[in-house]
Amino acid sequence: MSLFAASPAAASDPIVAIGLEADARLVGSEAVPPEAITPDQVVFLDFASGEPRQLGTVTVPVSFQGPPTSIAMTPDRRLAFVAASNGRKEGAPQKLGPIDTLSVIDLTGPAPRLVQTLHLGAEATAATISPDGATLIVTHADDASVTILRVQGQRAEIVDRIRFEKGSRPLAVAFLPDGQSLAITFAGGNRIGLFRWHGPQIEPTPYRDISTGLYPASIAVCGNTGYAVVGNYGTVSGDIDTVSLIDLRAAPPRAIDTVSVGPSPEGIDCSSDGLFAVTANQNMSTIDHADPLYSPNSEVVLLAIRDRKLKVLDRAKIGAWAQGAAFVSRDIIIAESIEDRRLHVFRRVNDRLVRLNPIIFEAGGPATLGRSSD
Template sequence: MKHLLLAGAAVLALALPSPGAQAQLLLSANDNKVVLENGAVKTLREPQPDTLSVIDLSTGTPTLRAEIAVPASVVGPPTSVAITPDEKLALVTANTRPNPAEPGKLMPGNSMAVIDLAATPPRLLATLPTGAAPAGVSINRAGTLALVANRAEGTVSVFRIAHGQVTPAAKVDIGTVASEVSHVEFTPDGRFALVTRNGDHMLNVLQVEGDKVTKLNREITTGVRPYGLTIAPDGRWAVVANIGRGTGDADTVSLVDLTKEPFRVVDTISVGQTPEGIAASPDGRHVAVTVMNGSNKPAHSPFAGPGLVKLLKVEGMRLSVVSEARVGNWAQGAAFAPDGRTLFVGNMTDRDISVLKVAEDGRLSEGGPRIKVAGGSAALRVAQRAAR
């Protein structure tokens, strides 16, 4: 059996700030099962365990505080990790898991890990059943409810959160298996949630009343293969990453107006090949989107290129590209520091996290050395809080 204290005993011994100290944690879910070899995804026969990295942002210098073994997956939108607003609990879904009958092969996962972040070091608290191939996960701003998109089942699982415990509550039918439900995100007021359907190019709207979640009769048409999704902290808009078909063509992101009911797409712009990770800035002025830009293709491909992150401005219910910066290959998640001045991007191939400064006008620049993590960074998240 392989043991995992990958950050070293000295790192794991460092205590996290108490919950009341506003630790400002960044979480990275890391996949160790697959690697990218010259544009081809390869599954390892004897992988190291997947991990969760806990990074403290409260001092202004990102500090890796702990890494523990937690099942994770690069398959699905890079929003497969979530953290409660009080930063006491984390949730991590595992879309895929090793197939014990066929080493080097994967099979759909069916579980979500619950991690106690208040423990020193953080510890796995529970493993809960989900639907088949759980992908994106989100927690409401009240910290009382979580939703999980089950990509190979066409459903959304509902979980209650109370007294430090997470318990299954219900499951909502969204579409057929072919709809490939990928991510689900609460509106800040907790009254609705949006669900991306990667398989049939649309969003669904869910109504949330207490812990009762109901699918409404509203299908929003987006671009090709909507995948990742982010919502402004003030709830005025959502932006969807349409990953396209991976054929080297420029893909898009779509802006959804949430100020009017029924919600509707009001703008769509091109951002380049395969936009995947997407995150709204804390002030609601910008959206960061990771663009693979062919960094996941063979070196000889005419579509090969360096990984990018682009910063978009949202103004007057219109999108525009403000700036871009180089990041690693096969880039996945994006997350802003709570003050909005730093942007983090997870790099799956490079097994690290890029750190970028965000200027007042939206210009991006290097913000410090990359943060090494124990595995390919497959998903990034900070606590979702109300607009500041």
């Protein structure tokens, strides 16, 4: 991996965590682990100067299954949490199987270090931390449930498990700016559920369901602007898929616009000022190469949020099998490609994506992404 020398980050520096999936390899359209058994890693970077610097790495399980938002960091940047839902099967390491791991990483020392490993009893799909850093929520798509954990000191403790209707597939969670609500994407139900929460408790019945598009997966809240964006992943059919804009301040909250972006938007994020959004489309790059709909490239799509509407501004090709996408500042955007093992970096200039030098990883494909709060 090509980076600048490691050094501690200042308290105000943005920190990005990249989960490197060593077992991620596509054979046709199937994920098959390579013969060599190497560990997954999480790499911590800081982008304060506009150039990435490595802060350290930790060996913990990472998974490409589910939305790429399976790494969460406390607002004070003291802890990181990494959820993983699949890995090599015990006794059959040539195959991938379900795991239920949540790893807790201490970020306060000279280098990140693993301090706790929990087994949650179901495949751990994605992880989200509350604004006060006291509550962690982990989704379990196949189990149709979420686990609620209390964070104290350097440890996380399971408080509750909430179960939803079978097949609802809760994928991603976002805490809302009102401090009293959270949103959960239910991909199997094609809806977003808004729930009241009284940390660390969640009311099990949503007070509002929002329809956005087919198989809503990733969700991002745009700071305190009252907007959120949702990537509607679709069915990997070659049909155009969408991103939706939600007005969280409306009475009731609702989707106010949806725009076509391309096949299978995987990662999604928006700038904290609510003016821009970005998504990484897998763009039919994960299907069999012999399929006439196959594409060798994923796409990064830059969108504007103006007058309560979404507008596509620019596109850029990246490697196959896109995962997370994020703003690390108002003008610097990153996007992951498992296939080419790169974190692609762009600068937004005059509403266009200007390509910067990528970060190339040797230990695995970047499959998950977490970012410290603005």
